Amino acid sequence: MNLIEVKNLAFAYNSSPVLEDITFAVKPGDFIGLLGHNGSGKTTLIQLILGILKTKEGKIKIMGQKIEKFNQWSKIGYLQQKSAPPSLMPLTAFEVVRLGRVSTKGLPRIFNKIDNKKTQEVMAKTNCLEYKNKLFYELSGGQQQRVLLARAIINNPALIILDEPSTALDASSRGSFFDLISNLNKKDGATILLITHDMAEIGKYINKFFILDKKIIFYGDKQTFCKSPEVANHFGPYTQHIMDHLHTTGPCPFGGHSWE
Amino acid sequence: MEFLSFAFVWRALIAGALIAIVTAVLGLFLVLKRLSLIGDSLSHVALSGVALGLLTNTSPIFVAIPVVMASSLGIFKITKHTKVYTDSALGIVSATGIAAGLIIAALAGGFNIDLFSFLFGSILTVSWAELVLAAVLTLLSLAIIYVFYNDLIAIVFDENFATTAGVNTERINTILVLISAAVVVIALRVVGIMLVSAMLIVPPVAALQLAVNFKRALILACVFSIIGVVSGIYLSFAFNLPSGASIIIVDLFILVICALIKKYAFKKRKLTASN
Numbered sequence: 001m002n003l004i005e006v007k008n009l010a011f012a013y014n015s016s017p018v019l020e021d022i023t024f025a026v027k028p029g030d031f032i033g034l035l036g037h038n039g040s041g042k043t044t045l046i047q048l049i050l051g052i053l054k055t056k057e058g059k060i061k062i063m064g065q066k067i068e069k070f071n072q073w074s075k076i077g078y079l080q081q082k083s084a085p086p087s088l089m090p091l092t093a094f095e096v097v098r099l100g101r102v103s104t105k106g107l108p109r110i111f112n113k114i115d116n117k118k119t120q121e122v123m124a125k126t127n128c129l130e131y132k133n134k135l136f137y138e139l140s141g142g143q144q145q146r147v148l149l150a151r152a153i154i155n156n157p158a159l160i161i162l163d164e165p166s167t168a169l170d171a172s173s174r175g176s177f178f179d180l181i182s183n184l185n186k187k188d189g190a191t192i193l194l195i196t197h198d199m200a201e202i203g204k205y206i207n208k209f210f211i212l213d214k215k216i217i218f219y220g221d222k223q224t225f226c227k228s229p230e231v232a233n234h235f236g237p238y239t240q241h242i243m244d245h246l247h248t249t250g251p252c253p254f255g256g257h258s259w260e
Numbered sequence: 261m262e263f264l265s266f267a268f269v270w271r272a273l274i275a276g277a278l279i280a281i282v283t284a285v286l287g288l289f290l291v292l293k294r295l296s297l298i299g300d301s302l303s304h305v306a307l308s309g310v311a312l313g314l315l316t317n318t319s320p321i322f323v324a325i326p327v328v329m330a331s332s333l334g335i336f337k338i339t340k341h342t343k344v345y346t347d348s349a350l351g352i353v354s355a356t357g358i359a360a361g362l363i364i365a366a367l368a369g370g371f372n373i374d375l376f377s378f379l380f381g382s383i384l385t386v387s388w389a390e391l392v393l394a395a396v397l398t399l400l401s402l403a404i405i406y407v408f409y410n411d412l413i414a415i416v417f418d419e420n421f422a423t424t425a426g427v428n429t430e431r432i433n434t435i436l437v438l439i440s441a442a443v444v445v446i447a448l449r450v451v452g453i454m455l456v457s458a459m460l461i462v463p464p465v466a467a468l469q470l471a472v473n474f475k476r477a478l479i480l481a482c483v484f485s486i487i488g489v490v491s492g493i494y495l496s497f498a499f500n501l502p503s504g505a506s507i508i509i510v511d512l513f514i515l516v517i518c519a520l521i522k523k524y525a526f527k528k529r530k531l532t533a534s535n
């Protein structure tokens with residue numbers, strides 16, 4: 001069964017279309033890098049997939065359920081590009097992470113010891129325990145990002161969607177961040193959809209590229225990505241630049257295939 | 261204490277304490293959601309409801325409740341389906357409430373003593389029926405907030421996140437505005453139409469000055485609110501002052517103290533950090 005299935009999806013905020021004719025499927029275990037320039041529709045696409053935005057054009061299914069009827073939210077972890085909670089929201093880092101447990105609760109939506117234990121564990125995993133009792137709004141951007149990542153993965157989700165998660169992280173935390181994500185993919189079998197501009201860095205972790213520019217420019221294995229004329233066409237004069245960048249992460253980031 | 265030997269004082273204290281708690285809890289969510297002016301807006305609508313009640317010779321509070329609930333849903337629908345900012349929608353509904361209220365009051369023969377008691381609050385004249393109504397609505401509101409407690413926190417924190425945590429954001433927002441409507445009507449008996457929104461705003465804002473986590477914010481808001489109501493009722497009784505104004509003055513005094521504590525503690529922390 002496909003984890004995500006999108007058919008003939010189109011979307012416009014106002015009159016001009018932001019997404020057109022999007023059809024693709026995500027298989028369990030995939031680690032997909034979703035790339036595209038600013039304004040190409042990446043955030044819009046995942047917000048549609050997650051039911052945050054709604055459209056009548058096209059069909060979206062997650063884990064076999066239509067998104068309108070989807071109810072297995074604890075199997076999904078989502079880290080937003082922008083999260084702007086009210087500036088005085090008196091939640092500690094711990095309380096923010098624990099909110100991720102809401103999707104596992106019946107009524108009343110009240111947390112218990114198990115929720116606290118899970119929170120503690122996941123915060124240890126993402127290295128944010130040391131500031132667990134600090135107010136979220138008093139944390140630095142990168143610290144907040146780790147807290148939100150912890151919240152996204154607290155339920156060991158089968159599908160993790162991350163929208164530019166690494167932008168606020170310093171170089172060393174970025175490394176451990178990607179290691180953590182790729183561990184979730186390899187060891188726990190989580191499927192990951194990662195939006196990033198960090199092409200060079202993700203090359204060695206992901207197994208599929210998804211290039212978006214209103215339409216799908218390319219979606220497939222990284223081996224085919226290397227040779228795709230659409231990719232060369234899309235990036236035009238920058239293609240070589242991107243290739244060079246990718247090469248800096250190792251002799252050949254794409255499993256032995258070289259660029260010609 | 262002579263003060264406590266009157267049944268009407270006890271009625272006022274019980275009704276006041278209940279209302280203090282529910283306004284503080286609800287107010288904290290509204291303040292954080294930038295909806296604190298909803299109290300202002302709905303209380304103005306309540307003016308129409310109350311005037312209508314006086315005009316038709318029915319219980320003003322019982323008429324005001326459905327009128328205000330319908331308007332609260334109206335605000336919600338306006339902001340959701342049209343290109344109007346929330347604060348503009350609140351302003352529009354507020355003006356509608358006052359305009360309609362003034363016209364109905366004029367038709368009812370102008371302002372009389374009853375209308376004044378609703379404008380400025382007269383907790384010391386709360387009747388048994390009103391006390392029961394306040395108790396029922398307060399407990400019901402608190403029960404609903406308890407059941408959806410973390411859903412509410414989630415939507416206040418971030419609606420997009422809440423959606424992906426399985427929270428039905430539309431339902432929770434509807435619940436929030438309906439509870440606001442009920443609470444505004446029962447609270448206006450205590451502090452009056454003019455000041456009901458202050459009761460929803462001031463204690464939570466004071467609590468936010470000193471909050472170190474969400475639970476603490478909630479508890480502090482309730483404590484401040486109860487202190488405000490109890491001492492306000494006492495001042496009102498002892499010096500023959502309007503109860504609403506006395507309560508809000510105490511609340512404001514607490515807010516100033518909290519802001520000072522925050523500033524002082526913050527300064528001290530900074531100084532020790534630089535040493």
Ligand SMILES: Nc1ncnc2c1ncn2[C@@H]1O[C@H](COP(=O)(O)OP(=O)(O)OP(=O)(O)O)[C@@H](O)[C@H]1O
Nearest residue numbers: 013014018036037038039040041042043044045081
């Ligand atoms: N709320 C909105 N209202 C109107 N237009 C919007 C809105 N959000 C995004 N857009 C437009 O939709 C297009 C796609 O935006 P989107 O945020 O999906 O891009 P993105 O690929 O995520 O970009 P970035 O890399 O900068 O995050 C842009 O042209 C943007 O201007």
Ligand SMILES: [Mg+2]
Nearest residue numbers: 042043044081
């Ligand atoms: Mg984006």
